[in-house]
Amino acid sequence: MSLAFHGFDYQDGAALYSWDGSSDRPSEYDNSSSEDENSDVLSEISESELQMHWRFVPSTRKSKRTGKVGKILIIDGYKYWRRPTSNKQRIRYICATQGCKATAYTDVAHVQPNAPVDCDEIDEILDQQSVQVHDHSPPDVSDGWNRVLAHRIKQVISENPFHSASVVYDEAVKIVPTELYCQVGGLARFGPLIYRERAAHMPPNPESAAEVDFPDELQDFAKEPFVLINEMVANERIVVLATNSAMHQFVEAKTWIIDGTFNAASGIFDQLLVFHKPGTPVNTPLVFAFLEGRSAATYEKLMFLLHNKCLKICQKKPQVQTAKYITTYVSSTTARVSCAVWISYN
Incomplete structure:
Protein backbone atom coordinates (compact mmCIF):
# COMPACT_ATOMS: atom_id res chain seq x y z
CA MET A 1 0.00 0.00 0.00
CA SER A 2 1.32 3.40 -0.89
CA LEU A 3 0.60 6.31 1.40
CA ALA A 4 0.42 8.52 -1.67
CA PHE A 5 -2.88 6.75 -2.31
CA HIS A 6 -3.97 5.81 1.19
CA GLY A 7 -3.21 8.78 3.43
CA PHE A 8 -4.64 8.80 6.92
CA ASP A 9 -6.42 11.58 8.73
CA TYR A 10 -5.50 11.62 12.38
CA GLN A 11 -8.36 13.52 13.97
CA ASP A 12 -6.85 14.45 17.34
CA GLY A 13 -3.72 16.18 16.13
CA ALA A 14 -1.49 16.87 13.17
CA ALA A 15 -0.17 13.74 11.50
CA LEU A 16 3.54 13.16 12.08
CA TYR A 17 4.15 12.03 8.52
CA SER A 18 2.84 13.68 5.42
CA TRP A 19 2.81 11.31 3.28
CA ASP A 20 3.98 17.46 -6.44
CA GLY A 21 -4.23 30.84 -32.04
CA SER A 22 -6.13 30.21 -34.53
CA SER A 23 -6.00 32.48 -37.57
CA ASP A 24 -9.77 33.01 -37.63
CA ARG A 25 -9.79 34.16 -34.01
CA PRO A 26 -10.99 37.77 -33.54
CA SER A 27 -8.32 40.36 -33.05
CA GLU A 28 -7.30 41.32 -29.54
CA TYR A 29 -8.71 44.75 -30.37
CA ASP A 30 -12.11 43.54 -31.58
CA ASN A 31 -14.89 45.34 -29.75
CA SER A 32 -17.12 42.27 -29.36
CA SER A 33 -16.93 39.83 -26.46
CA SER A 34 -18.56 36.40 -26.56
CA GLU A 35 -18.80 35.73 -22.83
CA ASP A 36 -19.88 37.38 -19.64
CA VAL A 131 -5.94 32.06 -14.95
CA GLN A 132 -8.53 29.46 -15.94
CA VAL A 133 -8.07 25.87 -17.09
CA HIS A 134 -8.05 25.29 -20.87
CA ASP A 135 -9.90 22.49 -22.66
CA HIS A 136 -6.97 21.81 -25.01
CA SER A 137 -3.20 21.49 -25.05
CA PRO A 138 -1.16 24.61 -25.74
CA PRO A 139 0.80 25.05 -28.96
CA ASP A 140 4.49 24.34 -28.48
CA VAL A 141 6.25 27.71 -28.49
CA SER A 142 9.30 26.36 -26.65
CA ASP A 143 11.43 25.46 -29.70
CA GLY A 144 11.32 21.81 -28.61
CA TRP A 145 12.25 22.34 -24.96
CA ASN A 146 8.82 21.25 -23.74
CA ARG A 147 9.43 17.82 -25.26
CA VAL A 148 12.87 17.68 -23.67
CA LEU A 149 11.39 18.67 -20.32
CA ALA A 150 8.61 16.06 -20.59
CA HIS A 151 11.18 13.34 -21.29
CA ARG A 152 13.29 14.48 -18.34
CA ILE A 153 10.23 14.46 -16.06
CA LYS A 154 9.65 10.79 -16.92
CA GLN A 155 13.27 10.01 -16.10
CA VAL A 156 13.10 11.78 -12.73
CA ILE A 157 9.91 9.93 -11.78
CA SER A 158 11.36 6.56 -12.77
CA GLU A 159 14.26 7.27 -10.39
CA ASN A 160 12.16 8.72 -7.54
CA PRO A 161 8.45 7.92 -8.02
CA PHE A 162 7.50 9.05 -4.50
CA HIS A 163 8.72 12.62 -4.81
CA SER A 164 6.10 15.37 -4.83
CA ALA A 165 5.05 16.96 -8.12
CA SER A 166 6.84 20.22 -7.33
CA VAL A 167 10.09 18.41 -6.45
CA VAL A 168 9.90 16.39 -9.67
CA TYR A 169 9.34 19.50 -11.78
CA ASP A 170 12.08 21.52 -10.05
CA GLU A 171 14.57 18.73 -10.68
CA ALA A 172 13.53 18.13 -14.29
CA VAL A 173 13.47 21.80 -15.35
CA LYS A 174 17.19 22.07 -14.57
CA ILE A 175 17.80 20.59 -18.01
CA VAL A 176 16.36 23.75 -19.61
CA PRO A 177 18.73 26.73 -19.98
CA THR A 178 17.84 29.44 -17.49
CA GLU A 179 17.25 32.03 -20.18
CA LEU A 180 14.62 29.75 -21.78
CA TYR A 181 12.56 29.09 -18.64
CA CYS A 182 9.95 31.57 -19.86
CA GLN A 183 9.38 29.47 -22.99
CA VAL A 184 8.56 26.14 -21.34
CA GLY A 185 5.45 25.14 -19.46
CA GLY A 186 5.26 25.36 -15.70
CA LEU A 187 3.96 22.94 -13.11
CA ALA A 188 0.38 23.81 -14.07
CA ARG A 189 0.99 22.39 -17.56
CA PHE A 190 3.12 19.37 -16.63
CA GLY A 191 1.17 18.43 -13.50
CA PRO A 192 -1.11 15.92 -15.29
CA LEU A 193 1.92 14.22 -16.86
CA ILE A 194 3.65 14.00 -13.49
CA TYR A 195 0.62 12.47 -11.78
CA ARG A 196 0.09 9.95 -14.60
CA GLU A 197 3.73 8.86 -14.54
CA ARG A 198 3.81 8.58 -10.76
CA ALA A 199 0.64 6.47 -10.79
CA ALA A 200 2.25 4.09 -13.29
CA HIS A 201 5.10 3.48 -10.85
CA MET A 202 2.89 3.05 -7.79
CA PRO A 203 1.79 -0.38 -6.55
CA PRO A 204 -1.92 -1.19 -6.94
CA ASN A 205 -4.23 -0.32 -4.08
CA PRO A 206 -4.79 -3.31 -1.78
CA GLU A 207 -8.26 -4.73 -1.26
CA SER A 208 -7.44 -6.34 2.08
CA ALA A 209 -4.86 -6.05 4.85
CA ALA A 210 -3.20 -9.24 3.59
CA GLU A 211 -2.33 -7.45 0.33
CA VAL A 212 -0.76 -4.42 2.02
CA ASP A 213 2.82 -3.92 0.90
CA PHE A 214 4.97 -0.85 1.53
CA PRO A 215 7.97 0.01 -0.67
CA ASP A 216 11.17 -0.05 1.39
CA GLU A 217 12.24 3.39 0.17
CA LEU A 218 9.39 5.34 1.78
CA GLN A 219 10.87 8.23 3.78
CA ASP A 220 9.59 11.22 5.70
CA PHE A 221 10.56 14.86 5.04
CA ALA A 222 13.78 14.39 7.06
CA LYS A 223 14.78 11.49 4.76
CA GLU A 224 14.22 8.89 7.51
CA PRO A 225 12.56 5.56 6.67
CA PHE A 226 9.30 5.27 8.57
CA VAL A 227 7.88 1.81 7.85
CA LEU A 228 8.91 0.21 11.14
CA ILE A 229 6.82 -2.98 11.03
CA ASN A 230 4.85 -4.63 8.22
CA GLU A 231 4.24 -8.24 9.22
CA MET A 232 1.63 -10.97 9.33
CA VAL A 233 1.36 -12.36 12.88
CA ALA A 234 -1.06 -15.24 13.47
CA ASN A 235 -3.10 -14.29 10.38
CA GLU A 236 -3.26 -10.62 11.37
CA ARG A 237 -1.49 -7.86 9.46
CA ILE A 238 0.21 -5.32 11.74
CA VAL A 239 1.68 -2.16 10.21
CA VAL A 240 3.60 0.29 12.38
CA LEU A 241 4.90 3.63 11.14
CA ALA A 242 7.70 5.30 13.11
CA THR A 243 11.20 6.60 12.46
CA ASN A 244 14.27 5.53 14.41
CA SER A 245 14.45 8.97 16.04
CA ALA A 246 10.82 8.62 17.14
CA MET A 247 11.61 5.21 18.61
CA HIS A 248 14.37 6.69 20.76
CA GLN A 249 11.85 9.17 22.19
CA PHE A 250 9.39 6.31 22.57
CA VAL A 251 11.82 4.27 24.68
CA GLU A 252 12.95 7.20 26.83
CA ALA A 253 9.41 8.32 27.69
CA LYS A 254 8.27 7.40 31.20
CA THR A 255 4.61 7.42 30.16
CA TRP A 256 2.78 6.74 26.90
CA ILE A 257 -0.70 7.93 26.07
CA ILE A 258 -2.34 5.62 23.55
CA ASP A 259 -5.32 6.74 21.54
CA GLY A 260 -7.33 4.57 19.16
CA THR A 261 -9.30 5.97 16.25
CA PHE A 262 -11.34 3.86 13.85
CA ASN A 263 -12.49 6.25 11.12
CA ALA A 264 -8.90 6.80 9.93
CA ALA A 265 -8.15 3.15 9.18
CA SER A 266 -9.45 3.38 5.57
CA GLY A 267 -11.64 0.29 5.84
CA ILE A 268 -8.75 -2.13 5.36
CA PHE A 269 -7.72 -2.06 9.02
CA ASP A 270 -9.95 -1.96 12.07
CA GLN A 271 -8.18 0.87 13.84
CA LEU A 272 -5.24 3.23 13.97
CA LEU A 273 -3.54 3.17 17.37
CA VAL A 274 -1.31 6.16 18.12
CA PHE A 275 1.34 6.26 20.86
CA HIS A 276 1.97 9.75 22.26
CA LYS A 277 4.71 11.13 24.44
CA PRO A 278 3.08 13.42 27.04
CA GLY A 279 4.07 17.05 26.72
CA THR A 280 3.04 20.65 27.28
CA PRO A 281 1.01 22.20 25.73
CA VAL A 282 0.36 19.19 23.47
CA ASN A 283 1.37 15.54 23.35
CA THR A 284 3.77 14.34 20.65
CA PRO A 285 2.62 11.44 18.42
CA LEU A 286 5.51 9.01 17.90
CA VAL A 287 4.22 5.63 16.76
CA PHE A 288 1.27 4.88 14.44
CA ALA A 289 0.00 1.29 14.44
CA PHE A 290 -2.60 -0.02 11.98
CA LEU A 291 -4.36 -3.06 13.46
CA GLU A 292 -6.90 -5.53 12.09
CA GLY A 293 -8.50 -6.12 15.49
CA ARG A 294 -9.06 -4.50 18.85
CA SER A 295 -8.74 -7.48 21.17
CA ALA A 296 -6.24 -7.99 23.98
CA ALA A 297 -4.48 -10.61 21.83
CA THR A 298 -3.95 -8.05 19.06
CA TYR A 299 -2.45 -5.55 21.48
CA GLU A 300 -0.15 -8.24 22.90
CA LYS A 301 1.14 -9.03 19.41
CA LEU A 302 1.76 -5.33 18.80
CA MET A 303 3.67 -4.86 22.08
CA PHE A 304 5.77 -7.95 21.36
CA LEU A 305 6.82 -6.51 17.99
CA LEU A 306 7.49 -3.06 19.48
CA HIS A 307 9.64 -4.56 22.23
CA ASN A 308 11.77 -6.34 19.64
CA LYS A 309 12.19 -3.11 17.66
CA CYS A 310 13.19 -1.24 20.83
CA LEU A 311 15.90 -3.81 21.46
CA LYS A 312 17.15 -3.67 17.87
CA ILE A 313 17.14 0.12 17.47
CA CYS A 314 17.71 1.44 20.99
CA GLN A 315 19.18 -1.59 22.81
CA LYS A 316 16.47 -1.16 25.44
CA LYS A 317 13.33 -3.10 26.23
CA PRO A 318 10.82 -1.11 28.30
CA GLN A 319 8.83 -2.86 31.00
CA VAL A 320 5.22 -1.83 30.49
CA GLN A 321 2.35 -1.55 32.95
CA THR A 322 -1.19 -0.46 32.08
CA ALA A 323 -2.23 2.36 34.41
CA LYS A 324 -5.72 3.03 33.01
CA TYR A 325 -7.86 1.65 30.21
CA ILE A 326 -11.12 3.29 29.23
CA THR A 327 -13.66 2.05 26.69
CA THR A 328 -16.63 4.13 25.53
CA TYR A 329 -19.22 3.90 22.79
CA VAL A 330 -20.40 6.69 20.51
CA SER A 331 -24.13 6.12 20.08
CA SER A 332 -24.41 7.80 16.68
CA THR A 333 -21.73 5.63 15.05
CA THR A 334 -21.45 2.67 17.47
CA ALA A 335 -17.69 3.07 17.08
CA ARG A 336 -15.63 2.11 20.07
CA VAL A 337 -13.01 4.63 21.17
CA SER A 338 -10.25 3.39 23.45
CA CYS A 339 -7.75 5.40 25.42
CA ALA A 340 -5.06 3.97 27.65
CA VAL A 341 -2.25 5.40 29.74
CA TRP A 342 0.65 2.97 29.79
CA ILE A 343 3.70 3.48 31.98
CA SER A 344 7.08 2.28 30.78
CA TYR A 345 9.84 1.46 33.23
CA ASN A 346 13.27 1.71 31.64
Whole structure:
Protein backbone atom coordinates (compact mmCIF):
# COMPACT_ATOMS: atom_id res chain seq x y z
CA MET A 1 0.00 0.00 0.00
CA SER A 2 1.32 3.40 -0.89
CA LEU A 3 0.60 6.31 1.40
CA ALA A 4 0.42 8.52 -1.67
CA PHE A 5 -2.88 6.75 -2.31
CA HIS A 6 -3.97 5.81 1.19
CA GLY A 7 -3.21 8.78 3.43
CA PHE A 8 -4.64 8.80 6.92
CA ASP A 9 -6.42 11.58 8.73
CA TYR A 10 -5.50 11.62 12.38
CA GLN A 11 -8.36 13.52 13.97
CA ASP A 12 -6.85 14.45 17.34
CA GLY A 13 -3.72 16.18 16.13
CA ALA A 14 -1.49 16.87 13.17
CA ALA A 15 -0.17 13.74 11.50
CA LEU A 16 3.54 13.16 12.08
CA TYR A 17 4.15 12.03 8.52
CA SER A 18 2.84 13.68 5.42
CA TRP A 19 2.81 11.31 3.28
CA ASP A 20 3.98 17.46 -6.44
CA GLY A 21 -4.23 30.84 -32.04
CA SER A 22 -6.13 30.21 -34.53
CA SER A 23 -6.00 32.48 -37.57
CA ASP A 24 -9.77 33.01 -37.63
CA ARG A 25 -9.79 34.16 -34.01
CA PRO A 26 -10.99 37.77 -33.54
CA SER A 27 -8.32 40.36 -33.05
CA GLU A 28 -7.30 41.32 -29.54
CA TYR A 29 -8.71 44.75 -30.37
CA ASP A 30 -12.11 43.54 -31.58
CA ASN A 31 -14.89 45.34 -29.75
CA SER A 32 -17.12 42.27 -29.36
CA SER A 33 -16.93 39.83 -26.46
CA SER A 34 -18.56 36.40 -26.56
CA GLU A 35 -18.80 35.73 -22.83
CA ASP A 36 -19.88 37.38 -19.64
CA GLU A 37 -16.95 38.50 -17.57
CA ASN A 38 -18.89 37.66 -14.42
CA SER A 39 -19.06 33.99 -15.44
CA ASP A 40 -15.33 33.39 -15.08
CA VAL A 41 -14.47 30.31 -13.06
CA LEU A 42 -11.09 30.27 -11.35
CA SER A 43 -8.67 27.44 -11.89
CA GLU A 44 -8.86 24.63 -9.36
CA ILE A 45 -5.07 24.48 -9.12
CA SER A 46 -3.80 25.88 -5.82
CA GLU A 47 -1.71 29.04 -5.73
CA SER A 48 1.28 27.16 -4.35
CA GLU A 49 1.15 24.73 -7.29
CA LEU A 50 0.62 27.42 -9.94
CA GLN A 51 4.22 28.29 -10.79
CA MET A 52 3.59 29.93 -14.15
CA HIS A 53 5.91 31.28 -16.81
CA TRP A 54 4.37 34.21 -18.65
CA ARG A 55 5.52 36.97 -20.96
CA PHE A 56 4.32 39.45 -23.59
CA VAL A 57 5.33 39.16 -27.26
CA PRO A 58 4.55 41.47 -30.21
CA SER A 59 1.42 40.58 -32.13
CA THR A 60 1.45 40.03 -35.89
CA ARG A 61 -1.87 41.89 -36.19
CA LYS A 62 -2.62 45.56 -36.13
CA SER A 63 -5.36 47.26 -34.22
CA LYS A 64 -8.31 48.14 -36.46
CA ARG A 65 -8.80 51.31 -34.45
CA THR A 66 -5.23 52.65 -34.09
CA GLY A 67 -3.34 50.76 -36.79
CA LYS A 68 -0.63 49.88 -34.25
CA VAL A 69 0.82 46.44 -33.63
CA GLY A 70 -0.34 45.17 -30.25
CA LYS A 71 1.01 42.46 -28.00
CA ILE A 72 0.04 38.91 -27.06
CA LEU A 73 0.13 37.42 -23.58
CA ILE A 74 1.65 33.92 -23.39
CA ILE A 75 1.12 31.84 -20.22
CA ASP A 76 2.72 28.39 -20.08
CA GLY A 77 2.60 28.21 -23.88
CA TYR A 78 -1.02 29.39 -24.23
CA LYS A 79 -1.63 32.51 -26.35
CA TYR A 80 -4.08 35.16 -25.17
CA TRP A 81 -5.62 38.14 -26.98
CA ARG A 82 -6.26 41.33 -25.07
CA ARG A 83 -9.89 42.40 -24.81
CA PRO A 84 -10.90 46.05 -25.10
CA THR A 85 -11.68 47.67 -21.79
CA SER A 86 -12.18 51.04 -20.16
CA ASN A 87 -10.83 49.73 -16.85
CA LYS A 88 -7.44 51.34 -16.29
CA GLN A 89 -6.56 49.03 -13.38
CA ARG A 90 -7.33 45.55 -14.75
CA ILE A 91 -7.13 44.08 -18.27
CA ARG A 92 -8.86 40.94 -19.49
CA TYR A 93 -7.32 38.42 -21.89
CA ILE A 94 -8.98 35.49 -23.70
CA CYS A 95 -7.43 32.31 -25.09
CA ALA A 96 -6.46 32.66 -28.75
CA THR A 97 -7.68 29.14 -29.59
CA GLN A 98 -11.10 29.12 -31.23
CA GLY A 99 -13.78 27.75 -28.91
CA CYS A 100 -11.74 27.86 -25.70
CA LYS A 101 -13.31 30.09 -23.05
CA ALA A 102 -10.31 30.31 -20.71
CA THR A 103 -9.47 33.83 -19.59
CA ALA A 104 -6.81 35.60 -17.55
CA TYR A 105 -6.44 39.06 -16.05
CA THR A 106 -3.52 41.40 -15.56
CA ASP A 107 -3.26 44.26 -13.11
CA VAL A 108 -1.96 47.59 -14.43
CA ALA A 109 1.09 48.59 -12.42
CA HIS A 110 2.01 51.83 -14.21
CA VAL A 111 0.58 53.94 -17.03
CA GLN A 112 1.57 57.29 -18.43
CA PRO A 113 -0.85 60.16 -17.60
CA ASN A 114 -3.67 60.49 -20.16
CA ALA A 115 -2.43 57.41 -22.03
CA PRO A 116 -5.06 54.93 -23.30
CA VAL A 117 -5.15 51.64 -21.47
CA ASP A 118 -4.21 49.70 -24.63
CA CYS A 119 -0.99 51.60 -25.26
CA ASP A 120 2.38 49.84 -25.13
CA GLU A 121 3.73 52.00 -22.31
CA ILE A 122 1.71 50.40 -19.52
CA ASP A 123 3.23 47.82 -17.18
CA GLU A 124 1.09 44.78 -16.47
CA ILE A 125 1.38 42.05 -13.83
CA LEU A 126 -0.40 38.73 -14.30
CA ASP A 127 -2.96 37.81 -11.65
CA GLN A 128 -2.10 34.10 -11.49
CA GLN A 129 -5.21 33.22 -9.52
CA SER A 130 -7.36 34.51 -12.38
CA VAL A 131 -5.94 32.06 -14.95
CA GLN A 132 -8.53 29.46 -15.94
CA VAL A 133 -8.07 25.87 -17.09
CA HIS A 134 -8.05 25.29 -20.87
CA ASP A 135 -9.90 22.49 -22.66
CA HIS A 136 -6.97 21.81 -25.01
CA SER A 137 -3.20 21.49 -25.05
CA PRO A 138 -1.16 24.61 -25.74
CA PRO A 139 0.80 25.05 -28.96
CA ASP A 140 4.49 24.34 -28.48
CA VAL A 141 6.25 27.71 -28.49
CA SER A 142 9.30 26.36 -26.65
CA ASP A 143 11.43 25.46 -29.70
CA GLY A 144 11.32 21.81 -28.61
CA TRP A 145 12.25 22.34 -24.96
CA ASN A 146 8.82 21.25 -23.74
CA ARG A 147 9.43 17.82 -25.26
CA VAL A 148 12.87 17.68 -23.67
CA LEU A 149 11.39 18.67 -20.32
CA ALA A 150 8.61 16.06 -20.59
CA HIS A 151 11.18 13.34 -21.29
CA ARG A 152 13.29 14.48 -18.34
CA ILE A 153 10.23 14.46 -16.06
CA LYS A 154 9.65 10.79 -16.92
CA GLN A 155 13.27 10.01 -16.10
CA VAL A 156 13.10 11.78 -12.73
CA ILE A 157 9.91 9.93 -11.78
CA SER A 158 11.36 6.56 -12.77
CA GLU A 159 14.26 7.27 -10.39
CA ASN A 160 12.16 8.72 -7.54
CA PRO A 161 8.45 7.92 -8.02
CA PHE A 162 7.50 9.05 -4.50
CA HIS A 163 8.72 12.62 -4.81
CA SER A 164 6.10 15.37 -4.83
CA ALA A 165 5.05 16.96 -8.12
CA SER A 166 6.84 20.22 -7.33
CA VAL A 167 10.09 18.41 -6.45
CA VAL A 168 9.90 16.39 -9.67
CA TYR A 169 9.34 19.50 -11.78
CA ASP A 170 12.08 21.52 -10.05
CA GLU A 171 14.57 18.73 -10.68
CA ALA A 172 13.53 18.13 -14.29
CA VAL A 173 13.47 21.80 -15.35
CA LYS A 174 17.19 22.07 -14.57
CA ILE A 175 17.80 20.59 -18.01
CA VAL A 176 16.36 23.75 -19.61
CA PRO A 177 18.73 26.73 -19.98
CA THR A 178 17.84 29.44 -17.49
CA GLU A 179 17.25 32.03 -20.18
CA LEU A 180 14.62 29.75 -21.78
CA TYR A 181 12.56 29.09 -18.64
CA CYS A 182 9.95 31.57 -19.86
CA GLN A 183 9.38 29.47 -22.99
CA VAL A 184 8.56 26.14 -21.34
CA GLY A 185 5.45 25.14 -19.46
CA GLY A 186 5.26 25.36 -15.70
CA LEU A 187 3.96 22.94 -13.11
CA ALA A 188 0.38 23.81 -14.07
CA ARG A 189 0.99 22.39 -17.56
CA PHE A 190 3.12 19.37 -16.63
CA GLY A 191 1.17 18.43 -13.50
CA PRO A 192 -1.11 15.92 -15.29
CA LEU A 193 1.92 14.22 -16.86
CA ILE A 194 3.65 14.00 -13.49
CA TYR A 195 0.62 12.47 -11.78
CA ARG A 196 0.09 9.95 -14.60
CA GLU A 197 3.73 8.86 -14.54
CA ARG A 198 3.81 8.58 -10.76
CA ALA A 199 0.64 6.47 -10.79
CA ALA A 200 2.25 4.09 -13.29
CA HIS A 201 5.10 3.48 -10.85
CA MET A 202 2.89 3.05 -7.79
CA PRO A 203 1.79 -0.38 -6.55
CA PRO A 204 -1.92 -1.19 -6.94
CA ASN A 205 -4.23 -0.32 -4.08
CA PRO A 206 -4.79 -3.31 -1.78
CA GLU A 207 -8.26 -4.73 -1.26
CA SER A 208 -7.44 -6.34 2.08
CA ALA A 209 -4.86 -6.05 4.85
CA ALA A 210 -3.20 -9.24 3.59
CA GLU A 211 -2.33 -7.45 0.33
CA VAL A 212 -0.76 -4.42 2.02
CA ASP A 213 2.82 -3.92 0.90
CA PHE A 214 4.97 -0.85 1.53
CA PRO A 215 7.97 0.01 -0.67
CA ASP A 216 11.17 -0.05 1.39
CA GLU A 217 12.24 3.39 0.17
CA LEU A 218 9.39 5.34 1.78
CA GLN A 219 10.87 8.23 3.78
CA ASP A 220 9.59 11.22 5.70
CA PHE A 221 10.56 14.86 5.04
CA ALA A 222 13.78 14.39 7.06
CA LYS A 223 14.78 11.49 4.76
CA GLU A 224 14.22 8.89 7.51
CA PRO A 225 12.56 5.56 6.67
CA PHE A 226 9.30 5.27 8.57
CA VAL A 227 7.88 1.81 7.85
CA LEU A 228 8.91 0.21 11.14
CA ILE A 229 6.82 -2.98 11.03
CA ASN A 230 4.85 -4.63 8.22
CA GLU A 231 4.24 -8.24 9.22
CA MET A 232 1.63 -10.97 9.33
CA VAL A 233 1.36 -12.36 12.88
CA ALA A 234 -1.06 -15.24 13.47
CA ASN A 235 -3.10 -14.29 10.38
CA GLU A 236 -3.26 -10.62 11.37
CA ARG A 237 -1.49 -7.86 9.46
CA ILE A 238 0.21 -5.32 11.74
CA VAL A 239 1.68 -2.16 10.21
CA VAL A 240 3.60 0.29 12.38
CA LEU A 241 4.90 3.63 11.14
CA ALA A 242 7.70 5.30 13.11
CA THR A 243 11.20 6.60 12.46
CA ASN A 244 14.27 5.53 14.41
CA SER A 245 14.45 8.97 16.04
CA ALA A 246 10.82 8.62 17.14
CA MET A 247 11.61 5.21 18.61
CA HIS A 248 14.37 6.69 20.76
CA GLN A 249 11.85 9.17 22.19
CA PHE A 250 9.39 6.31 22.57
CA VAL A 251 11.82 4.27 24.68
CA GLU A 252 12.95 7.20 26.83
CA ALA A 253 9.41 8.32 27.69
CA LYS A 254 8.27 7.40 31.20
CA THR A 255 4.61 7.42 30.16
CA TRP A 256 2.78 6.74 26.90
CA ILE A 257 -0.70 7.93 26.07
CA ILE A 258 -2.34 5.62 23.55
CA ASP A 259 -5.32 6.74 21.54
CA GLY A 260 -7.33 4.57 19.16
CA THR A 261 -9.30 5.97 16.25
CA PHE A 262 -11.34 3.86 13.85
CA ASN A 263 -12.49 6.25 11.12
CA ALA A 264 -8.90 6.80 9.93
CA ALA A 265 -8.15 3.15 9.18
CA SER A 266 -9.45 3.38 5.57
CA GLY A 267 -11.64 0.29 5.84
CA ILE A 268 -8.75 -2.13 5.36
CA PHE A 269 -7.72 -2.06 9.02
CA ASP A 270 -9.95 -1.96 12.07
CA GLN A 271 -8.18 0.87 13.84
CA LEU A 272 -5.24 3.23 13.97
CA LEU A 273 -3.54 3.17 17.37
CA VAL A 274 -1.31 6.16 18.12
CA PHE A 275 1.34 6.26 20.86
CA HIS A 276 1.97 9.75 22.26
CA LYS A 277 4.71 11.13 24.44
CA PRO A 278 3.08 13.42 27.04
CA GLY A 279 4.07 17.05 26.72
CA THR A 280 3.04 20.65 27.28
CA PRO A 281 1.01 22.20 25.73
CA VAL A 282 0.36 19.19 23.47
CA ASN A 283 1.37 15.54 23.35
CA THR A 284 3.77 14.34 20.65
CA PRO A 285 2.62 11.44 18.42
CA LEU A 286 5.51 9.01 17.90
CA VAL A 287 4.22 5.63 16.76
CA PHE A 288 1.27 4.88 14.44
CA ALA A 289 0.00 1.29 14.44
CA PHE A 290 -2.60 -0.02 11.98
CA LEU A 291 -4.36 -3.06 13.46
CA GLU A 292 -6.90 -5.53 12.09
CA GLY A 293 -8.50 -6.12 15.49
CA ARG A 294 -9.06 -4.50 18.85
CA SER A 295 -8.74 -7.48 21.17
CA ALA A 296 -6.24 -7.99 23.98
CA ALA A 297 -4.48 -10.61 21.83
CA THR A 298 -3.95 -8.05 19.06
CA TYR A 299 -2.45 -5.55 21.48
CA GLU A 300 -0.15 -8.24 22.90
CA LYS A 301 1.14 -9.03 19.41
CA LEU A 302 1.76 -5.33 18.80
CA MET A 303 3.67 -4.86 22.08
CA PHE A 304 5.77 -7.95 21.36
CA LEU A 305 6.82 -6.51 17.99
CA LEU A 306 7.49 -3.06 19.48
CA HIS A 307 9.64 -4.56 22.23
CA ASN A 308 11.77 -6.34 19.64
CA LYS A 309 12.19 -3.11 17.66
CA CYS A 310 13.19 -1.24 20.83
CA LEU A 311 15.90 -3.81 21.46
CA LYS A 312 17.15 -3.67 17.87
CA ILE A 313 17.14 0.12 17.47
CA CYS A 314 17.71 1.44 20.99
CA GLN A 315 19.18 -1.59 22.81
CA LYS A 316 16.47 -1.16 25.44
CA LYS A 317 13.33 -3.10 26.23
CA PRO A 318 10.82 -1.11 28.30
CA GLN A 319 8.83 -2.86 31.00
CA VAL A 320 5.22 -1.83 30.49
CA GLN A 321 2.35 -1.55 32.95
CA THR A 322 -1.19 -0.46 32.08
CA ALA A 323 -2.23 2.36 34.41
CA LYS A 324 -5.72 3.03 33.01
CA TYR A 325 -7.86 1.65 30.21
CA ILE A 326 -11.12 3.29 29.23
CA THR A 327 -13.66 2.05 26.69
CA THR A 328 -16.63 4.13 25.53
CA TYR A 329 -19.22 3.90 22.79
CA VAL A 330 -20.40 6.69 20.51
CA SER A 331 -24.13 6.12 20.08
CA SER A 332 -24.41 7.80 16.68
CA THR A 333 -21.73 5.63 15.05
CA THR A 334 -21.45 2.67 17.47
CA ALA A 335 -17.69 3.07 17.08
CA ARG A 336 -15.63 2.11 20.07
CA VAL A 337 -13.01 4.63 21.17
CA SER A 338 -10.25 3.39 23.45
CA CYS A 339 -7.75 5.40 25.42
CA ALA A 340 -5.06 3.97 27.65
CA VAL A 341 -2.25 5.40 29.74
CA TRP A 342 0.65 2.97 29.79
CA ILE A 343 3.70 3.48 31.98
CA SER A 344 7.08 2.28 30.78
CA TYR A 345 9.84 1.46 33.23
CA ASN A 346 13.27 1.71 31.64
